[in-house]
Amino acid sequence: MMSKLAIVVFSGYGHTLKIAEAAAADTDAVLVEIDANGDLDNDQWQQLHSAKGIILAAPTYMGNVPWQFKKFADATSGLWAERAWQDKIFGGFTNSSSFNGDKQITMIWMQTFAAQHGGLWVSLGVLPANTKAAERDDVNVLGGSAGAMVQTPADASVDEIPRGDIETVKIYVARISELINKLS
Amino acid sequence: MMSKLAIVVFSGYGHTLKIAEAAAADTDAVLVEIDANGDLDNDQWQQLHSAKGIILAAPTYMGNVPWQFKKFADATSGLWAERAWQDKIFGGFTNSSSFNGDKQITMIWMQTFAAQHGGLWVSLGVLPANTKAAERDDVNVLGGSAGAMVQTPADASVDEIPRGDIETVKIYVARISELINKLS
Amino acid sequence: MMSKLAIVVFSGYGHTLKIAEAAAADTDAVLVEIDANGDLDNDQWQQLHSAKGIILAAPTYMGNVPWQFKKFADATSGLWAERAWQDKIFGGFTNSSSFNGDKQITMIWMQTFAAQHGGLWVSLGVLPANTKAAERDDVNVLGGSAGAMVQTPADASVDEIPRGDIETVKIYVARISELINKLS
Amino acid sequence: MMSKLAIVVFSGYGHTLKIAEAAAADTDAVLVEIDANGDLDNDQWQQLHSAKGIILAAPTYMGNVPWQFKKFADATSGLWAERAWQDKIFGGFTNSSSFNGDKQITMIWMQTFAAQHGGLWVSLGVLPANTKAAERDDVNVLGGSAGAMVQTPADASVDEIPRGDIETVKIYVARISELINKLS
Numbered sequence: 001m002m003s004k005l006a007i008v009v010f011s012g013y014g015h016t017l018k019i020a021e022a023a024a025a026d027t028d029a030v031l032v033e034i035d036a037n038g039d040l041d042n043d044q045w046q047q048l049h050s051a052k053g054i055i056l057a058a059p060t061y062m063g064n065v066p067w068q069f070k071k072f073a074d075a076t077s078g079l080w081a082e083r084a085w086q087d088k089i090f091g092g093f094t095n096s097s098s099f100n101g102d103k104q105i106t107m108i109w110m111q112t113f114a115a116q117h118g119g120l121w122v123s124l125g126v127l128p129a130n131t132k133a134a135e136r137d138d139v140n141v142l143g144g145s146a147g148a149m150v151q152t153p154a155d156a157s158v159d160e161i162p163r164g165d166i167e168t169v170k171i172y173v174a175r176i177s178e179l180i181n182k183l184s
Numbered sequence: 185m186m187s188k189l190a191i192v193v194f195s196g197y198g199h200t201l202k203i204a205e206a207a208a209a210d211t212d213a214v215l216v217e218i219d220a221n222g223d224l225d226n227d228q229w230q231q232l233h234s235a236k237g238i239i240l241a242a243p244t245y246m247g248n249v250p251w252q253f254k255k256f257a258d259a260t261s262g263l264w265a266e267r268a269w270q271d272k273i274f275g276g277f278t279n280s281s282s283f284n285g286d287k288q289i290t291m292i293w294m295q296t297f298a299a300q301h302g303g304l305w306v307s308l309g310v311l312p313a314n315t316k317a318a319e320r321d322d323v324n325v326l327g328g329s330a331g332a333m334v335q336t337p338a339d340a341s342v343d344e345i346p347r348g349d350i351e352t353v354k355i356y357v358a359r360i361s362e363l364i365n366k367l368s
Numbered sequence: 369m370m371s372k373l374a375i376v377v378f379s380g381y382g383h384t385l386k387i388a389e390a391a392a393a394d395t396d397a398v399l400v401e402i403d404a405n406g407d408l409d410n411d412q413w414q415q416l417h418s419a420k421g422i423i424l425a426a427p428t429y430m431g432n433v434p435w436q437f438k439k440f441a442d443a444t445s446g447l448w449a450e451r452a453w454q455d456k457i458f459g460g461f462t463n464s465s466s467f468n469g470d471k472q473i474t475m476i477w478m479q480t481f482a483a484q485h486g487g488l489w490v491s492l493g494v495l496p497a498n499t500k501a502a503e504r505d506d507v508n509v510l511g512g513s514a515g516a517m518v519q520t521p522a523d524a525s526v527d528e529i530p531r532g533d534i535e536t537v538k539i540y541v542a543r544i545s546e547l548i549n550k551l552s
Numbered sequence: 553m554m555s556k557l558a559i560v561v562f563s564g565y566g567h568t569l570k571i572a573e574a575a576a577a578d579t580d581a582v583l584v585e586i587d588a589n590g591d592l593d594n595d596q597w598q599q600l601h602s603a604k605g606i607i608l609a610a611p612t613y614m615g616n617v618p619w620q621f622k623k624f625a626d627a628t629s630g631l632w633a634e635r636a637w638q639d640k641i642f643g644g645f646t647n648s649s650s651f652n653g654d655k656q657i658t659m660i661w662m663q664t665f666a667a668q669h670g671g672l673w674v675s676l677g678v679l680p681a682n683t684k685a686a687e688r689d690d691v692n693v694l695g696g697s698a699g700a701m702v703q704t705p706a707d708a709s710v711d712e713i714p715r716g717d718i719e720t721v722k723i724y725v726a727r728i729s730e731l732i733n734k735l736s
Contacts, residue, residue: 038619062632063513063664064616067590067623073614080614086309097498098511099519104472105664111295112615112657115307115330120363123299125270130465132521132528143466145299145431151467153500160500179304183367222435246441246448247480247697248432251406255435264430281682282695283703288656289480296431296473314649316705316712327650329615335651337684344684454677479663483675483698488731491667493638513667547672551735 003030004180006051007173010034010058010069014158016095019150020057022166023173029055038071053089053180055173056113060096060106073113080116089183090114091122091176093148093169095161107146122176124148126168137164139171148172187214188364190235191357194218194242194253198342200279203334204241206350207357213239222255237273237364239357240297244280244290257297264300273367274298275306275360277332277353279345291330306360308332310352321348323355332356371398372548374419375541378402378426378437382526384463387518388425390534391541397423406439421457421548423541424481428464428474441481448484457551458482459490459544461516461537463529475514490544492516494536505532507539516540555582556732558603559725562586562610562621566710568647571702572609574718575725581607590623605641605732607725608665612648612658625665632668641735642666643674643728645700645721647713659698674728676700678720689716691723700724 007029011017017033024031030051032044040048048054058065065073079085092110094103114121124145129138141164142149150165191213195201201217208215214235216228224232232238242249249257263269276294278287298305308329313322325348326333334349375397379385385401392399398419400412408416416422426433433441447453460478462471482489492513497506509532510517518533559581563569569585576583582603584596592600600606610617617625631637644662646655666673676697681690693716694701702717 062622062625062629063668064622064625064661067619067626070614070616070622071619073616074619077614081311083311096511098496099467099509100472100517101496101498101511102472102513102664102668104468104470105661108292108660109616109657111305112330112654115305116615116654118307118309120307121295121299121305123302123304125302127265127267128466128469130469130521131523134521141467143464143469145470146296149468153498153502155499246438246445247484248438248441248477251435251439251442254430254432254438257430257432258435261430280695282680283651283693284656284701285680285682285695286480286484286656286697288652288654289477292476293432293473296470300431300470312650312653314653314705315707318705325651327648327653329654333652337682337686339683449679451679476660479673480698483673486675486677488675489663489667489673491670491672493670495633495635514664 002047002050003028004051005029005053005177006032006047007055007057008032008048010066012059012066015152015161016057016059018158019095019161019166019169023169026170027173027177029173029177034068034072036068038068040072052184053176055176056092056110058094060094060101060103063102063105064109065106083118086118088117088119089122089176089180090119091147091172093150093172095150095152097152097154099142099151103149111146122179124172125175126171136162139164140168186231186234187212188235189213189237189361190216190231191239191241192216192232194250196243196250199336199345200241200243202342203279203345203350203353207353210354211357211361213357213361218252218256220252222252224256236368237360239360240276240294242278244278244285244287247286247289248293249290267302270302272301272303273306273360273364274303275331275356277334277356279334279336281336281338283326283335287333295330306363308356309359310355320346323348324352370415370418371396372419373397373421373545374400374415375423375425376400376416378434380427380434383520383529384425384427386526387463387529387534387537391537394538395541395545397541397545402436402440404436406436408440420552421544423544424460424478426462428462428469428471431470431473432477433474451486454486456485456487457490457544457548458487459515459540461518461540463518463520465520465522467510467519471517479514490547492540493543494539504530507532508536554599554602555580556603557581557605557729558584558599559607559609560584560600562618564611564618567704567713568609568611570710571647571713571718571721575721578722579725579729581725581729586620586624588620590620592624604736605728607728608644608662610646612646612653612655615654615657616661617658635670638670640669640671641674641728641732642671643699643724645702645724647702647704649704649706651694651703655701663698674731676724677727678723688714691716692720
């Protein structure tokens with residue numbers, strides 16, 4: 001069965017996948033996981049084609065998405081030329097070990113990729129928690145705006161991802177899901 | 185009367201204003217022109233508040249919007265904190281003397297500003313004209329994707345703005361106008 | 369007396385100025401403070417002309433430097449055309465209330481401005497503190513790379529700027545100062 | 553023999569390689585070509601380690617470097633943690649089919665990658681040719697600033713790359729080469 005919302009995800013060590021799973025569980029989103037060689041199978045491509053919205057989900061490695069995610073992006077150049085994804089809804093989130101860690105460079109590229117496909121980009125839509133009283137588990141304590149950001153320490157397991165960051169992604173994915181239903 | 189679509193524009197030498205006027209003439213968009221001191225009057229702020237969509241229009245000076253446009257942006261920080269513009273539709277276009285001329289840095293900032301306000305960003309949605317047969321007056325010959333780009337030589341008058349670039353902006357503004365009508 | 373290193377700074381509420389003062393105290397850097405109207409006087413312009421290195425220092429407001437800092441940048445367009453600052457050394461730092469808060473958009477613009485003037489951009493050059501053991505006062509706990517980042521909560525006074533962030537800026541300014549001496 | 557300057561290049565269809573070869577011929581730069589699987593051999597890694605300067609050279613595909621180039625970048629994460637490339641000189645150039653074509657997103661990432669490694673980024677340092685009299689074969693007619701840009705139409709062969717764009721890259725590589733000699 002095809003879903004209106006797809007989360008296309010690459011995860012090197014399982015953190016980003018776990019976040020994506022948590023977000024998908026609250027909506028009807030389908031996970032489309034890019035494999036270790038940067039490939040998708042035909043059914044996965046169909047999921048993306050039929051979705052009204054696509055959420056880009058990847059860690060930030062060396063200032064951008066991992067090469068496997070970029071390989072997926074490069075493989076869409078024919079779809080780009082055919083305008084196959086025109087007017088789809090897009091969003092994105094990324095995880096890295098530092099509070100900043102150049103996550104925003106990843107977000108800029110994600111917005112650019114969505115724009116090339118003729119998409120609409122949905123912002124996070126949540127104010128940051130940025131006063132002295134703010135705590136690590138607050139929603140959007142990292143202060144993202146274009147999409148959702150997650151910071152997992154370099155030596156933290158998949159069970160140690162900050163809860164507030166996961167909650168931020170869940171709120172964001174729910175926002176995109178609602179928008180898609182409204183537009184349908 | 186309030187319009188569903190507003191183009192908030194600053195123009196140092198008249199080129200960007202002329203482009204905005206051409207685009208507005210085809211739609212029901214209202215022009216909200218920032219003055220030489222970076223200010224808007226109360227009626228102009230009301231136009232922005234009541235609009236469902238806001239198009240950001242400015243030349244690129246020294247790698248970003250002119251200070252007057254940034255002064256307008258800084259003046260929206262209270263609106264940002266109140267989420268007053270949440271879920272508005274945004275787009276943007278920029279003009280500069282070079283084909284690139286760091287126009288894309290302006291576009292990235294425009295997308296960021298829209299995201300901070302909780303907006304949806306509409307991409308250009310038009311393929312570039314990028315073969316050997318492409319001509320200067322083709323639509324999107326500059327190859328923008330996030331928004332519309334215009335290149336007017338440094339010594340060109342407001343009557344010498346390339347026609348294809350103006351046409352690109354018109355197509356883009358019409359796309360945003362249609363989307364707003366669809367969402368209403 | 370002219371200094372080899374200038375820190376051109378705008379500060380809306382005193383935080384960025386205090387950080388710049390702390391960094392300048394350790395080196396021979398001169399502070400060039402942009403006034404509330406975005407202007408510099410002739411002596412200040414001379415300080416910038418004679419410096420071999422210029423550090424750009426500003427808070428991030430609405431996703432970029434404040435309008436006053438951009439007004440300064442716009443005022444350098446004649447210098448740009450004359451290549452007056454060609455081959456100068458550049459760096460930059462920014463402060464905002466959130467961990468991210470779109471500080472990186474400011475950094476991208478600062479790098480672009482430096483590049484337009486034909487400059488060399490010096491990176492922070494310090495690894496992030498990004499393990500579970502990392503503490504708020506560690507050097508580069510924010511995880512910047514292009515320049516130095518400071519996060520001061522929205523309701524924090526100038527005496528409550530995180531010490532580790534100030535130390536990060538001091539290390540960065542010292543790095544730039546040493547490079548200038550090496551190149552002289 | 554090891555060279556002071558290395559150009560690490562990936563080329564999908566030969567255009568970027570041809571430009572890199574033209575630039576290297578004028579200097580003592582060594583070409584380090586990433587293969588179709590995104591890999592380098594040990595000798596190539598040694599060339600990069602021993603070089604004082606590294607120029608990043610890649611086409612822009614879907615808004616950033618091709619996945620093979622990103623795979624190379626991802627493979628440097630251990631070097632990043634060891635600060636193995638600290639204080640190297642960096643520059644970059646990119647080719648795509650459109651005048652803009654989101655080349656600047658590639659340039660931003662290249663600058664970020666260089667900064668992560670603790671490098672110094674060298675700007676293009678050449679004014680744009682942007683008056684009405686400007687011709688397609690002028691130096692920097694594309695109006696880049698952070699690095700050099702090349703626009704080759706989608707259907708142009710490797711023998712049809714605009715001469716002025718190649719000349720722009722050559723001037724830029726010579727500038728970086730001279731700077732390295734000055735710093736040695």
